[in-house]
Amino acid sequence: MKTKNQWMTSVYAPATSKLPERKYNFKNLSDMDPEPIYTRDDLDDFDAARDLGHPGEYPYTRGVQTTMYRGKLWTMRMFAGFGSAEQTNERFHALLRAGQTGLSTAFDLPTLMGYDADHPFSKGEVGKCGVAVSCLADMEVLFQGIDPEAVTTSMTINSPANAIWAMYIANAQKQGKDLSKVGGTIQNDILKEFIAQKEYIYPPAPSVKLVIDTFEWGPRNLPKWNFISVSGYHIREAGATGVQELAFTLADGFHYVEKALERGLDIDEFAPRISFFWDIHNDFFEEIAKLRAARRIWARQMKERYGAKNSKSLMLRAHAQTAGVSLPAQQPLNNIARVAIQALAAVLGGTNSLHTDSYDEALALPTEEAATIALRTQQIIAYETGVAGVIDPLAGSYYIEKLTNDIEAAALGYIEQIRALGGVEKCIDLGFFASEIGEAAYRYQREVDTKDRLIVGVNEFTDERPLEVPIQLIDPEVERVQAERLARVRRERDPRRASDALEALRSAAVQGLNTMPAFLECAHAYCTLGEQMDTLRKVYGEYVEPVTV
Numbered sequence: 435m436k437t438k439n440q441w442m443t444s445v446y447a448p449a450t451s452k453l454p455e456r457k458y459n460f461k462n463l464s465d466m467d468p469e470p471i472y473t474r475d476d477l478d479d480f481d482a483a484r485d486l487g488h489p490g491e492y493p494y495t496r497g498v499q500t501t502m503y504r505g506k507l508w509t510m511r512m513f514a515g516f517g518s519a520e521q522t523n524e525r526f527h528a529l530l531r532a533g534q535t536g537l538s539t540a541f542d543l544p545t546l547m548g549y550d551a552d553h554p555f556s557k558g559e560v561g562k563c564g565v566a567v568s569c570l571a572d573m574e575v576l577f578q579g580i581d582p583e584a585v586t587t588s589m590t591i592n593s594p595a596n597a598i599w600a601m602y603i604a605n606a607q608k609q610g611k612d613l614s615k616v617g618g619t620i621q622n623d624i625l626k627e628f629i630a631q632k633e634y635i636y637p638p639a640p641s642v643k644l645v646i647d648t649f650e651w652g653p654r655n656l657p658k659w660n661f662i663s664v665s666g667y668h669i670r671e672a673g674a675t676g677v678q679e680l681a682f683t684l685a686d687g688f689h690y691v692e693k694a695l696e697r698g699l700d701i702d703e704f705a706p707r708i709s710f711f712w713d714i715h716n717d718f719f720e721e722i723a724k725l726r727a728a729r730r731i732w733a734r735q736m737k738e739r740y741g742a743k744n745s746k747s748l749m750l751r752a753h754a755q756t757a758g759v760s761l762p763a764q765q766p767l768n769n770i771a772r773v774a775i776q777a778l779a780a781v782l783g784g785t786n787s788l789h790t791d792s793y794d795e796a797l798a799l800p801t802e803e804a805a806t807i808a809l810r811t812q813q814i815i816a817y818e819t820g821v822a823g824v825i826d827p828l829a830g831s832y833y834i835e836k837l838t839n840d841i842e843a844a845a846l847g848y849i850e851q852i853r854a855l856g857g858v859e860k861c862i863d864l865g866f867f868a869s870e871i872g873e874a875a876y877r878y879q880r881e882v883d884t885k886d887r888l889i890v891g892v893n894e895f896t897d898e899r900p901l902e903v904p905i906q907l908i909d910p911e912v913e914r915v916q917a918e919r920l921a922r923v924r925r926e927r928d929p930r931r932a933s934d935a936l937e938a939l940r941s942a943a944v945q946g947l948n949t950m951p952a953f954l955e956c957a958h959a960y961c962t963l964g965e966q967m968d969t970l971r972k973v974y975g976e977y978v979e980p981v982t983v
């Protein structure tokens with residue numbers, strides 16, 4: 435049999451001299467230019483025992499579970515939240531009835547920024563991009579009829595994560611639940627806020643300190659809870675390439691590990707509950723390889739660099755979401771096809787949990803019908819296609835293994851560069867991430883603008899038919915309902931207990947103690963989110979992004 439080089443020169447080249455390759459940009463979204471074909475010759479230094487292993491075995495390239503989806507399907511976890519706590523609770527129940535297997539909560543902008551629904555800054559934003567939660571009373575309504583021991587819930591909350599998590603825990607405690615059985619995830623990844631999403635309150639150092647409080651407190655009090663979801667999603671949505679998403683996110687993960695070790699925590703106590711979150715874009719193979727490379731890098735560095743010994747500390751478990759940024763407003767029904775392909779990549783990449791975007795993502799928050807189609811897409815993949823029946827079925831594909839190696843190497847190059855520059859917090863100060871992401875976003879947009887990259891319905895195959903899809907509207911009444919509940923809470927709570935709880939929070943922060951016990955008492959005392967965040971604003975100050983050129 436011919437070698438690859440022989441075949442390329444003696445067979446492929448003559449073929450292209452008869453019919454040249456199409457004029458087409460074959461590069462993936464990380465700007466990697468694939469060759470026309472991959473063979474064994476591309477995997478000369480590939481060692482299956484070292485680089486792949488088996489599913490559930492180090493370095494977990496083939497997945498973190500031995501039986502993967504033959505034992506248990508990924509969690510179908512649709513990100514949802516809009517309007518009032520009552521409306522979102524209804525949507526949660528509708529999604530569970532439709533067969534969703536986990537919950538995922540979207541909070542509105544005031545909540546994400548640590549403001550109560552009746553704060554002047556919140557005007558016009560309450561319930562718009564998620565649900566408003568300003569105190570335990572909102573949380574009680576939001577999760578009414580949902581057993582926290584039976585359903586795992588994810589909450590996308592970052593700067594105010596400790597306070598919101600404490601409200602969720604207080605709600606479970608009020609129902610007499612056993613906290614050792616309560617599972618879920620808080621996003622709690624503040625570094626990517628500084629890098630990409632910009633929903634921060636305090637400066638990086640105290641923000642990271644608050645995260646490490648959860649690393650310390652979480653495993654000892656809620657052993658089934660994932661107290662962080664280190665997130666590449668928002669980095670990617672800001673314009674990063676897949677390689678950058680992978681590298682910057684893993685660098686963030688390692689930064690938290692280092693901070694937790696500096697506090698004297700045992701890596702094998704906290705690391706098993708670190709989780710991750712990836713964005714799954716349009717380039718099918720790139721995304722599959724990215725998820726495989728992520729698991730391999732994490733496992734190796736956790737073992738070799740940080741000395742973790744517990745196998746669970748080495749397993750990178752991840753949620754995935756199809757790429758909102760890839761779903762245009764033009765010809766929105768086409769997005770159903772994009773989401774199906776992206777979701778398939780997430781599954782073939784071995785995701786542990788998945789959100790599929792609704793086709794109306796670019797237009798508004800999803801309608802119930804659009805969210806149901808997105809969930810049905812996961813169910814079709816799970817039950818009709820056969821892909822969940824064989825574990826890591828693409829292993830051994832010359833291209834997939836080569837691409838996994840290449841993406842791993844490129845990401846490791848970035849991680850080393852970040853370390854050499856002084857680490858993640860230093861790189862935030864330097865504007866390193868912003869400039870890398872900015873360049874990548876610019877290159878991509880230029881490719882689209884010049885039609886070097888075709889997007890169906892956007893810069894090619896366009897049509898002028900008007901949009902005819904239903905839109906989810908948010909009732910402005912929500913603001914009044916939320917403000918009324920908040921006023922009632924302030925009137926009816928024990929004022930002494932509330933002020934003592936806030937003072938205990940302030941004191942814990944000033945003394946550098948773990949703040950989680952104080953946050954939990956604040957939740958039980960019905961302190962509002964804004965009161966708690968303001969207390970810490972006075973201690974830590976507020977972050978203002980430096981201007982970089």
Ligand SMILES: CC(C)(COP(=O)(O)OP(=O)(O)OC[C@H]1O[C@@H](n2cnc3c(N)ncnc32)[C@H](O)[C@@H]1OP(=O)(O)O)[C@@H](O)C(=O)NCCC(=O)NCCSC(=O)CCC(=O)O
Nearest residue numbers: 499501502505506509538588619660709751752753786787
């Ligand atoms: C670890 C993950 C990734 C997944 O947790 P899950 O509980 O869903 O799944 P899991 O841990 O894989 O599985 C649940 C339990 O079943 C076990 N299990 C699973 N598969 C198994 C198998 N084959 N054999 C044996 N056991 C198995 C696991 O070990 C675990 O048990 P044990 O518990 O005993 O270990 C978690 O962090 C998560 O759910 N993340 C979701 C994050 C999220 O929804 N984010 C939304 C962001 S949305 C956003 O940011 C906005 C984006 C936008 O702007 O649109």
